[in-house]
Amino acid sequence: MGYDIRDSRPPYKFDEAAMSITLTICDDGELEEDITLPAKFEVCDVCDGKGTVVNPNIDRHGISPEEFAEDPDFEEDYFSGVYDQPCGWCGGRRVMPVPDPRSDEDRANLRRYNDRLSQLAQWEAEDRRARELGY
Numbered sequence: 074m075g076y077d078i079r080d081s082r083p084p085y086k087f088d089e090a091a092m093s094i095t096l097t098i099c100d101d102g103e104l105e106e107d108i109t110l111p112a113k114f115e116v117c118d119v120c121d122g123k124g125t126v127v128n129p130n131i132d133r134h135g136i137s138p139e140e141f142a143e144d145p146d147f148e149e150d151y152f153s154g155v156y157d158q159p160c161g162w163c164g165g166r167r168v169m170p171v172p173d174p175r176s177d178e179d180r181a182n183l184r185r186y187n188d189r190l191s192q193l194a195q196w197e198a199e200d201r202r203a204r205e206l207g208y
């Protein structure tokens with residue numbers, strides 16, 4: 074599907090009762106349009122469905138086998154889940170809602186939304202390049 078819901082945070086709303094996701098297509102904050110799509114749950118790919126992640130302050134840079142070898146207590150703590158925290162993405166629910174387009178209209182809306190996202194990303198990249206060049 075080529076859709077990464079992390080790109081859509083925060084402008085998306087999930088209604089669990091209706092199992093629908095509302096995405097906002099925004100145009101520099103001036104023109105906004107909400108599209109509502111059917112949703113389904115998928116295993117959270119941030120925590121791999123565990124519901125917890127290791128505190129990023131602990132293993133942000135990766136942990137080498139040498140570190141564990143030097144500090145067996147640390148290794149024990151690490152694997153016992155001492156440093157785990159609820160996954161910030163799924164909130165510990167192990168699953169996350171993703172759009173589940175069912176009609177042609179849904180698919181067209183989702184495509185429009187994704188196009189918009191890539192356009193915004195492109196503009197942002199161009200802005201950044203311009204700033205780096207000192208404009």
Ligand SMILES: [Zn+2]
Nearest residue numbers: 117120160163
């Ligand atoms: Zn998660």
